[in-house]
Amino acid sequence: MIVRMRERVVAACDGASKGNPGPAGWAWVISDASEAPARWAAGPLGRATNNVAELTALERLLAAVDADVPLEIRMDSQYAMKAVTTWLPGWKRNGWKNAAGKPVANQDLVVRIDELLRGRTVEFRYVPAHQVDGDKLNDFADRAASQAAIVQEPAGSALGSSEPPPAPDAPAKSAVRRKAGGGTGGAGSGGGASPRRAGGSSARTIKAKFPGRCMCGRPYAQGEPIAKNDQGWGHPECRTAAAG
Numbered sequence: 001m002i003v004r005m006r007e008r009v010v011a012a013c014d015g016a017s018k019g020n021p022g023p024a025g026w027a028w029v030i031s032d033a034s035e036a037p038a039r040w041a042a043g044p045l046g047r048a049t050n051n052v053a054e055l056t057a058l059e060r061l062l063a064a065v066d067a068d069v070p071l072e073i074r075m076d077s078q079y080a081m082k083a084v085t086t087w088l089p090g091w092k093r094n095g096w097k098n099a100a101g102k103p104v105a106n107q108d109l110v111v112r113i114d115e116l117l118r119g120r121t122v123e124f125r126y127v128p129a130h131q132v133d134g135d136k137l138n139d140f141a142d143r144a145a146s147q148a149a150i151v152q153e154p155a156g157s158a159l160g161s162s163e164p165p166p167a168p169d170a171p172a173k174s175a176v177r178r179k180a181g182g183g184t185g186g187a188g189s190g191g192g193a194s195p196r197r198a199g200g201s202s203a204r205t206i207k208a209k210f211p212g213r214c215m216c217g218r219p220y221a222q223g224e225p226i227a228k229n230d231q232g233w234g235h236p237e238c239r240t241a242a243a244g
Contacts (some may be wrong), residue, residue: 010035012074012127012137013061015045015053016145018237024048025148027141027164028061037137041156042144042164050218054080055109057145062116070121074138076129076218084113085124130235131221140164204228205236214238 013028027042041064045053054077065071075081083106091097091104092114098104127135129142144164148155155161205225212226213219214234220226227236 008070008072009065010072010074010137011061011065012135012141013054013057014076014129014138014141014145015050015055015057015080016142016149017048017050017053018146018149020238021047021049023149023152024050024053025145025150025152026053026057026060027144027148028057028064029137029140029144030061030065031137035137037140037163039157040140040144040164041154041158042148043154044148044152046152051077051079052106052109053145053149055083055106055113057141058084059109059113059116062113062120062122067116067120070123072123072125074125074127074135076127076138076142078126081124081126083110084117088114128221129218130224132223208233 009030011028011030013026015024015026017024024045024047025042026045027040029037029040032038041060043060045056048056054075058073058075058080061073062071087098088110090099091110094101096104096107096111104110127138129138140163144155147164155164205227207223208220208226212233214226218235220233220235225236226233
C-alpha cells in the first residue's frame with residue numbers, strides 16, 4: 001500500500017538478524033502528527049545478514065511513501081545510513097566498486113535505494129538502539145523487525161496486526177530500568193552480574209560499563225545487559241543464537 005501524504009512525515013525503519021546471518025526480518029513505521037506510530041509494516045527475509053535486513057527496511061519504507069512527501073527517517077544502523085548518504089556517490093563513480101576495488105556488498109539493494117531517493121527530500125537521523133526511554137519510533141521498528149525475524153511472517157497495520165510485542169529474546173525495559181543504578185562493576189561492566197538461561201545452560205550477563213558493538217553489527221548502550229560470546233561482548237540474544 002502506498003502512503004500518500006504531502007506534509008513532512010517522520011518515520012523509522014529497522015532490520016534484525018538472529019545470528020547474523022540467521023533468521024532475519026525488516027520493519028518500518030510512520031508516525032502521526034504527535035510522532036506516535038500510525039502505520040507500519042514488517043516482513044520476513046528467511047536467512048540473511050543484519051546489513052541486508054537494515055537496507056531492506058529502508059528500501060521498503062521508501063517504496064511505501066509517495067515520492068512527493070518530505071521524510072525524516074530515523075535509523076539505528078550506521079552502516080545503512082552511511083551506505084546511502086556517504087559511500088554511495090563514491091561507489092557510483094568507481095563503477096560500484098569499494099575502496100578496495102571489490103564489488104559493493106548488497107549492491108542490488110543499494111542501487112534500488114538510490115533510485116528511490118532521486119528527487120526526494122529525505123533527512124536521515126541516527127538514533128542509538130536499545131536505549132531505555134530512547135526513540136519510540138525506532139523502538140517500535142526494532143520490535144517489529146525482531147518479531148518478523150523470529151516468526152518469519154508478515155505483519156503490519158494494513159494486515160490488522162496489533163502493536164508488535166517485545167521480542168521473546170529481548171530484555172524487558174522495566175528490568176533494565178530496575179538495574180540501571182548501583183551495583184559493583186567487573187571487567188567491561190558497570191554493575192553486578194546476573195544469571196540468564198541461554199541454549200539450556202546458564203549464561204552470565206552483566207551491565208555494559210561503556211557503549212559497544214555486538215557481533216551482529218548493532219550497538220549496545222551503557223547500562224544495557226550484555227553477555228560474552230566467542231567474539232567478545234554483545235546482546236544476550238545474539239549469544240543464544242550463535243550457540244544454537
